[in-house]
Amino acid sequence: MFKKVIQSIVNQMDPRGDLVPVHSILDHEHFRPLCLVRRKRKAIFHPSPCYKRTWYRLDDVLLPGEDNKSTESLFPNGDGQDSRQFTVKKSVSDRVDGSLSLCVDPTSVELKGAASFSKQWSIKLEKNYIPVPELEALKTERKMNVNHSFIQQLKKKRQNLYVVHETIETLEEASYEESTKAEGSFMSQLYAKFCAKGTRENKQSITIPKGCTLAFRAIQLAITDGSWDLEYFPEESRSMFVSDGFSQGKLGALEEEVKENCQVLSKLSSDLLIIFLKAIKAVMRDRNLFQELTQKMEAVLDETGSCKLETESPDLRDLLSSLQYSSRHLLLKLAGAIAYTLDALDELTEDQLLLLLESLEEKVVSQQLKLVESILEHDIEHRKEHFSVDASVLSFSREKEQKITIAMVEMSGVKLQEDGSAVCMEEAFSAVAALYVSLYVLDLLSNSD
Known part of the structure; x- marks a missing residue:
C-alpha cells in the first residue's frame, strides 16, 4: 500500500x-x-x-x-x-x-x-x-x-x-x-x-x-x-565504474533477458524446484520475508563476505540452506536469478501478488503466461487504440480462473474483454513485462508439481 x-x-x-x-x-x-x-x-x-x-x-x-x-x-x-x-x-x-x-x-x-x-x-x-x-x-x-x-x-x-x-x-x-x-x-x-x-x-x-x-x-x-x-551527464562521460546498460523494450529482448537471468532455475532438480517455489510463495505473502531474502541475495551478489545464509523463518530456511552448500559459481547464478525474480515481483501490486498465488493454486499460470506473451506481441509501449489477442488463451475451464486472469492483467494497465479485445489504459509495457517475468518464473518452478 x-x-x-x-x-x-x-x-x-x-x-x-x-x-x-x-x-x-x-x-x-x-x-x-x-x-x-x-x-x-x-x-x-x-x-x-x-x-x-x-x-x-x-x-x-x-x-x-x-x-x-x-x-x-x-x-x-x-x-x-x-x-x-x-x-x-x-x-x-x-x-x-x-x-x-x-x-x-x-x-x-x-x-x-x-x-x-x-x-x-x-x-x-x-x-x-x-x-x-x-x-x-x-x-x-x-x-x-x-x-x-x-x-x-x-x-x-x-x-x-x-x-x-x-x-x-x-x-x-x-x-x-x-x-x-x-x-x-x-x-x-x-x-x-x-x-x-x-x-x-x-x-x-x-x-x-x-x-x-x-x-x-x-x-x-x-x-x-x-x-x-x-x-551531470553520466551517459556522455567516462566514469571510474562501468555504467549501467540499457535494454530495448521489446518482447524478443525481454525473452532473451529472462532466459539469461533464469536459465539456471530450469536445471534444478524437482526437489529443489519445490524448495524454491515454497520460498517465493512465502515472500509474496510476507513483505518482511521479501525484504530479508532480497537483502541476502544482494549481499551474495555484492560479495561483501559478510552475508550469512541463515534465517529464523522456516519458509526460507530450506532455500538458504541449499544455497549455502552450492559452489561459488552456482551460488552467484542462483542468487542472480532470485534477485531478478524479486525485482519483477516488486513491480507488481499487493493484489496482483495475491492473484498470482491463487493462480498457482488453480494451476493456470502456464495459460496466463501465454496470454501475457500474446499481449506483449503488440506494440503496447505506444499503443492507445484497441487491439486483439488470441481469444483461445482467454478461454479457461472455469469462470473464476478467467476473472482472476482478467483482473490481474488489468492491474498492469491492459483492459481485456472475454472475446480477446484489449486496450491499454496507460503506459503499460513495463508493468506487463514485470508480470510476464513473474509468470515465467512461477511456471518454471511449478513444473515440479
Missing part, C-alpha cells in the same frame, strides 16, 4: 521527471540528503532508475577536512539543506448500483446489487535539498577516502555510486485509507417467499510518520585517485 500511495504522489508531482519513489517504508531513512545509494541492475521491466541503500552517507567515505568539520557544517543553515513546503491531496469515490427483475409464472426473481470504492489522502510535504554549488564546493574541501573498504569493494565490482541531493519528506504524520464495499440482495417468490442479503466490506489503511522520505533525486559520483566529482 505504501508503494502505491508514493507512486501516485510522484506521478502527480513529477510525471515526466527523475523523482524516484521510495518503495519501502522500512528503508526511508536510507534515502535522506547526503545518503549514498547504488543503482539496481537495469531490467526491461523497470527502465527508469531504481536505487538501493548502502548504509553509508557521503561524510562516511570522505577524509577529514583541514578544519575537521562535518559535511553538514559546510552549508549555510547548519543542517545542510534548504526546504520548501507544499500539500498534495487526492480523493476518489465511485458507486455503482444495479438491479434485475424476472417474472415467469408462477416464479419471480429479483436481484439487486451495489458496489462502492473510495480512497483519499491529504499529505503535507517538504522538499529538502542540498544546492549543487555547495556540493561542488565540498569537492575542494574534502577528499575521497579511497582506502575505505566500501569504496574498495565498489572499485573491485566496478559499480557506480550516487549521492542523494534532494528529497520529498512528510512534514507531519499522514494517513491513507482505502475501502471497498459490496452489497447484494436476492429475493425469490416461488410458492413461498425467500429473501437473502449480503454485504462485504474491505478496508486498508496506512500511517506514514513525520519526516518519512517518500521520493528523492540522486547524482552520480566519479571517483579517481582520492578526488571525486559530480557526473
Whole structure:
C-alpha cells in the first residue's frame, strides 16, 4: 500500500521527471540528503532508475577536512539543506448500483446489487535539498577516502555510486485509507417467499510518520585517485565504474533477458524446484520475508563476505540452506536469478501478488503466461487504440480462473474483454513485462508439481 500511495504522489508531482519513489517504508531513512545509494541492475521491466541503500552517507567515505568539520557544517543553515513546503491531496469515490427483475409464472426473481470504492489522502510535504554549488564546493574541501573498504569493494565490482541531493519528506504524520464495499440482495417468490442479503466490506489503511522520505533525486559520483566529482551527464562521460546498460523494450529482448537471468532455475532438480517455489510463495505473502531474502541475495551478489545464509523463518530456511552448500559459481547464478525474480515481483501490486498465488493454486499460470506473451506481441509501449489477442488463451475451464486472469492483467494497465479485445489504459509495457517475468518464473518452478 505504501508503494502505491508514493507512486501516485510522484506521478502527480513529477510525471515526466527523475523523482524516484521510495518503495519501502522500512528503508526511508536510507534515502535522506547526503545518503549514498547504488543503482539496481537495469531490467526491461523497470527502465527508469531504481536505487538501493548502502548504509553509508557521503561524510562516511570522505577524509577529514583541514578544519575537521562535518559535511553538514559546510552549508549555510547548519543542517545542510534548504526546504520548501507544499500539500498534495487526492480523493476518489465511485458507486455503482444495479438491479434485475424476472417474472415467469408462477416464479419471480429479483436481484439487486451495489458496489462502492473510495480512497483519499491529504499529505503535507517538504522538499529538502542540498544546492549543487555547495556540493561542488565540498569537492575542494574534502577528499575521497579511497582506502575505505566500501569504496574498495565498489572499485573491485566496478559499480557506480550516487549521492542523494534532494528529497520529498512528510512534514507531519499522514494517513491513507482505502475501502471497498459490496452489497447484494436476492429475493425469490416461488410458492413461498425467500429473501437473502449480503454485504462485504474491505478496508486498508496506512500511517506514514513525520519526516518519512517518500521520493528523492540522486547524482552520480566519479571517483579517481582520492578526488571525486559530480557526473551531470553520466551517459556522455567516462566514469571510474562501468555504467549501467540499457535494454530495448521489446518482447524478443525481454525473452532473451529472462532466459539469461533464469536459465539456471530450469536445471534444478524437482526437489529443489519445490524448495524454491515454497520460498517465493512465502515472500509474496510476507513483505518482511521479501525484504530479508532480497537483502541476502544482494549481499551474495555484492560479495561483501559478510552475508550469512541463515534465517529464523522456516519458509526460507530450506532455500538458504541449499544455497549455502552450492559452489561459488552456482551460488552467484542462483542468487542472480532470485534477485531478478524479486525485482519483477516488486513491480507488481499487493493484489496482483495475491492473484498470482491463487493462480498457482488453480494451476493456470502456464495459460496466463501465454496470454501475457500474446499481449506483449503488440506494440503496447505506444499503443492507445484497441487491439486483439488470441481469444483461445482467454478461454479457461472455469469462470473464476478467467476473472482472476482478467483482473490481474488489468492491474498492469491492459483492459481485456472475454472475446480477446484489449486496450491499454496507460503506459503499460513495463508493468506487463514485470508480470510476464513473474509468470515465467512461477511456471518454471511449478513444473515440479
